Amino acid sequence: MIQTKNISINYGSLILKFPEINLNSGDQLLIIGNSGSGKTSLLNILGGLISPNTGTVLLNDINLMSLSKNKVDNFRGKNIGFVFQTPHFIKSLTVNENLKLSQYLISEINQSRINILLEKVGLLNLKDSNIQNLSEGEKQRISIIRALINQPSILLADEPTSALDDESCNNVIDILTNLSNENSATLIIVTHDKRLKEKFSNQIDLNDF
Amino acid sequence: MIFKLAWKNISSRPLSTGLSIVLLSSSIMVIVLATLTINQMKLKFNDNANKIDLVIGAKGSRLQLILCNVFHIDYPTGNIFMEDVEFLTKHPFVKNAVPISLGDAYQQHRIIGTNKNFISEIYNATLEKGELFNKSSEVVIGSNVAKKLNLGNSFIGSHGVGESLHEHEDFKYLVVGVLKPTGEIIDELIITPLESIWNVHHDEYKKGSFDLKTAEEHDLHQLEDDKAEHSIDKKEITALLVNYNSPRAKFSIPGIINKKNSLMSADPAIEIKQLIDLIQPAVNILYFLALFIFGLSFFSIIITLVNSMKDRKYEIVMMRVGGASMKIIFISVILEGFYIGFLGSIIGLVLGHSLMEIMASFINFKYHYKFSGLVFDQFEIVLILITILIGMIAAIFPAIVAYKFDIAKVLKNKI
Numbered sequence: 119m120i121q122t123k124n125i126s127i128n129y130g131s132l133i134l135k136f137p138e139i140n141l142n143s144g145d146q147l148l149i150i151g152n153s154g155s156g157k158t159s160l161l162n163i164l165g166g167l168i169s170p171n172t173g174t175v176l177l178n179d180i181n182l183m184s185l186s187k188n189k190v191d192n193f194r195g196k197n198i199g200f201v202f203q204t205p206h207f208i209k210s211l212t213v214n215e216n217l218k219l220s221q222y223l224i225s226e227i228n229q230s231r232i233n234i235l236l237e238k239v240g241l242l243n244l245k246d247s248n249i250q251n252l253s254e255g256e257k258q259r260i261s262i263i264r265a266l267i268n269q270p271s272i273l274l275a276d277e278p279t280s281a282l283d284d285e286s287c288n289n290v291i292d293i294l295t296n297l298s299n300e301n302s303a304t305l306i307i308v309t310h311d312k313r314l315k316e317k318f319s320n321q322i323d324l325n326d327f
Numbered sequence: 328m329i330f331k332l333a334w335k336n337i338s339s340r341p342l343s344t345g346l347s348i349v350l351l352s353s354s355i356m357v358i359v360l361a362t363l364t365i366n367q368m369k370l371k372f373n374d375n376a377n378k379i380d381l382v383i384g385a386k387g388s389r390l391q392l393i394l395c396n397v398f399h400i401d402y403p404t405g406n407i408f409m410e411d412v413e414f415l416t417k418h419p420f421v422k423n424a425v426p427i428s429l430g431d432a433y434q435q436h437r438i439i440g441t442n443k444n445f446i447s448e449i450y451n452a453t454l455e456k457g458e459l460f461n462k463s464s465e466v467v468i469g470s471n472v473a474k475k476l477n478l479g480n481s482f483i484g485s486h487g488v489g490e491s492l493h494e495h496e497d498f499k500y501l502v503v504g505v506l507k508p509t510g511e512i513i514d515e516l517i518i519t520p521l522e523s524i525w526n527v528h529h530d531e532y533k534k535g536s537f538d539l540k541t542a543e544e545h546d547l548h549q550l551e552d553d554k555a556e557h558s559i560d561k562k563e564i565t566a567l568l569v570n571y572n573s574p575r576a577k578f579s580i581p582g583i584i585n586k587k588n589s590l591m592s593a594d595p596a597i598e599i600k601q602l603i604d605l606i607q608p609a610v611n612i613l614y615f616l617a618l619f620i621f622g623l624s625f626f627s628i629i630i631t632l633v634n635s636m637k638d639r640k641y642e643i644v645m646m647r648v649g650g651a652s653m654k655i656i657f658i659s660v661i662l663e664g665f666y667i668g669f670l671g672s673i674i675g676l677v678l679g680h681s682l683m684e685i686m687a688s689f690i691n692f693k694y695h696y697k698f699s700g701l702v703f704d705q706f707e708i709v710l711i712l713i714t715i716l717i718g719m720i721a722a723i724f725p726a727i728v729a730y731k732f733d734i735a736k737v738l739k740n741k742i
Contacts, residue, residue: 158739167648168735188652195650202738206641208332210339215331222328223651264649 119143120164120272120304125173127159136160136173137322139306143271146295146305148314151324157308160324161276164306165198166190178271195224199265199303201294203277205257207249213260214245217267224268235263239293255286259293266297273298275307279314287313329655333662336635343631348671350624355675355714356682357617362706363683365610367698369603372398375512376595378449380576383412383584384566389593390602396427396566397595399437399512400696403429407590409562415569420576423448426564428524431484436472438484438500438517440524440564446506449568450513457504463522467504469514476502476517484527498527510697525562625721628667632660632725643729644737653730660726661719668718672711 119142126135134156141147151157162168164175166182175182178197185193207216217232236242239259244252252260258278265273275294279287291314298305307314315321337344375397384392385405394401409426416424425448428440439445443459446452446467457478460467468476476482481499500519508514571577577594584592636643643656684700691697 162735162738165648167738188654191647191650191652194648200648206645208335208642208646209639210335211332215335219328219332219646220649223646223649223655227328268650 119176119178120306121176122164123174123176125160125163125170125175127156127163127168127170133171134159136163136324139164139322141304141306143304144299144302146298146318146320147307148318148321149306149308149324150310150312150315150321151308152310155324157310157324158276161274161306161308164272165200165274166194196268197270197272199268199270199273201258201261201265201273201275201278203280205254205261207257207260207264209248209250211249212246213241213249213252216249216260217264220264220267231267232263235266235297238297239263255282255289258282258286258290262290262293262297266301266303269301269303271303273303273305275305275309277309277311278307279311280309284313287311291317329659330662333659334666336639336659337663337666340631340635343634344667347624347627347631347667348674350620350627351667351671351714351718352675352678354617354620354624355672355710356678357613357620358710359676359679359707360682360686361610361613361617362704363679363700363702364686364698365603365606366704367702368606371696371698372599372603373596374510376599378511379568379595380571381569381580381584381592381594382566383407383415383569383590383592385589386591389591390598392566392591392593393595393598395429396568397512398696399439399516403565404591406563406565407567409564411587411590412564412567412584415567415580418576418580420571420573420580422570422572423568424570425449425568426521427566427568428521428563429565430524430528431486433472433482433484433500433517434475436469436475436515436517438466438519438524440519440521442521445568446513446518449570450509450511452506452509452511452513455505455507457502459504460518460520461503463520463526464498464500465503466500466517466519466523467506468502468518469506469516470508471514472517473505478502478505498523512696521562521564621717624671625717628664628718628721629724631667632663632722633728635663636660636725636729639729640732640737644732644734647732647734648738657726657730660729661722664718664720664722664725665715666718667721668715669711671718672714675714676707676711 120139122136122139126133136156139147149157149160159168163170166185169183180193182190182193208219211219213236214232218227218229221227221232233242233245236245239262241256241259244256249257249260273294278294279290282290294305294307295317307318376393379397382392382396384396384403385407387404391401392404395403412424412426415421418424423444425441425444427445429437431438446459454467455470457467479502481501483494483496483499485494500517500523506513569580571580581592581594584590646656647653680700682700683698687698687700
């Protein structure tokens with residue numbers, strides 16, 4: 119469950135105000151906005167990466183602003199998965215080791231869950247490959263698995279498809295929505311990618327706000 | 328997992344990590360080499376020097392007198408007359424006074440003319456097989472000489488204490504005894520009664536071909552005058568090895584000896600201390616050099632890791648996004664320093680010991696002194712610990728750099 123109220127953030131004299139968001143668990147939301155509209159800032163606020171100047175964010179009934187820095191890190195690790203436009207991994211590790219590290223940081227290593235998820239995105243054969251040898255589309259699929267590996271209740275995706283061609287774009291969106299559903303995670307995607315507009319019924323356009 | 332991460336992070340950058348490790352291990356290597364050498368040298372010198380309280384020989388260099396007659400590596404200073412020092416054998420402060428006469432060798436092993444006390448009193452050596460010599464031309468050999476000669480073998484000595492083309496073809500030695508290994512220089516020696524040396528050189532006095540090397544200080548005119556007298560009545564020896572039985576001897580006997588014109592006495596412990604004092608500055612320079620390289624490697628680790636953190640900015644931020652606490656990030660970087668320190672010290676130790684072993688085989692071949700690269704010292708454990716600690720300290724600054732990355736700021740400059 120996600121609830122925001124009156125959040126705004128200041129960049130010097132520029133004040134960005136954001137619409138209220140109310141999502142139940144398992145909901146999916148697309149937030150569209152041009153560059154400079156503050157969509158990444160909004161996502162970072164929702165994920166506890168930055169603090170807003172005003173307003174409150176309630177995630178699963180917990181007020182993010184009331185937590186200490188370390189607690190936010192821990193909360194984020196347990197409850198929120200991130201997917202970014204450019205996926206970054208630990209370059210010195212293999213696909214499998216990267217996923218194991220994500221599990222290790224939060225809970226316990228569970229190889230069968232890794233295998234199941236890899237199988238679902240059709241990349242089980244690349245399990246022991248060096249992460250650097252994967253294509254961008256493949257890396258993005260792995261980054262979705264990584265975001266979901268610890269079964270978070272919220273999945274936040276920042277421009278997950280902007281760098282991809284149409285085929286990869288469709289593929290990645292399908293995986294994002296399906297895996298979110300299967301893991302009953304609330305999904306929020308922010309993007310300027312118009313291709314996604316028709317795929318989500320629940321949308322907020324920051325340009326209109 | 329975090330150990331694996333740190334390990335993979337340093338092993339995936341072999342060049343920059345390698346540079347730090349090479350620097351670190353070179354300094355460790357120099358420290359190990361210098362320490363092993365000086366320690367073993369002190370040990371060998373002191374072990375051998377402690378067997379003998381005083382050496383009396385012909386005037387010349389005191390150090391040379393000791394090196395020649397105690398360590399058997401330098402040339403003799405000359406000969407002295409037995410009768411000039413014979414009074415010491417009955418002196419109340421003297422426990423043993425053992426004459427030795429040098430001049431010949433067999434395949435780089437020196438032939439020592441002496442008496443049985445040399446074996447039993449000075450070196451406390453015992454027989455492995457055979458018996459002690461009873462007459463001229465019989466020899467007892469040290470355990471390492473036994474690798475070349477055996478009981479019952481006879482051989483010809485060559486003139487001079489080193490290699491020489493001149494052989495005493497008409498005089499054959501016979502091996503009658505082999506000594507047990509002692510770890511001392513006696514293992515390398517061939518021991519025979521004084522009479523053997525006198526007999527083998529007897530003819531040379533007559534021929535006038537007495538080697539000047541062994542009689543540098545000798546008055547040639549006197550040699551001409553009393554040829555027969557020298558070799559028969561006035562017995563010559565190279566040195567007298569003395570052990571005291573009273574601490575007071577230390578203050579009286581050297582004084583008596585040094586008053587005599589033809590004689591000189593030297594205390595092995597003092598000479599060796601002076602020799603080591605001479606070598607110490609060179610060793611200190613090595614230590615200084617090692618410390619300098621160590622300092623360089625400290626900065627190299629810092630630079631390597633800071634660069635690595637900057638390259639891995641996104642990785643680190645991703646770990647933070649994935650819930651890694653700042654503590655975990657900090658620890659994983661410190662672990663990288665730990666691995667570099669650990670590898671550097673272990674490689675340094677292996678290199679130091681290998682080099683020492685190579686050097687030891689050379690020293691052993693040339694001087695018959697057994698050094699070893701396979702001896703380990705407690706200080707090396709301390710060295711490993713200090714190096715690891717330094718590696719971890721060097722990683723603190725890079726770890727702070729990694730820990731301070733602002734997630735949102737790094738993510739903003741996405742590409």
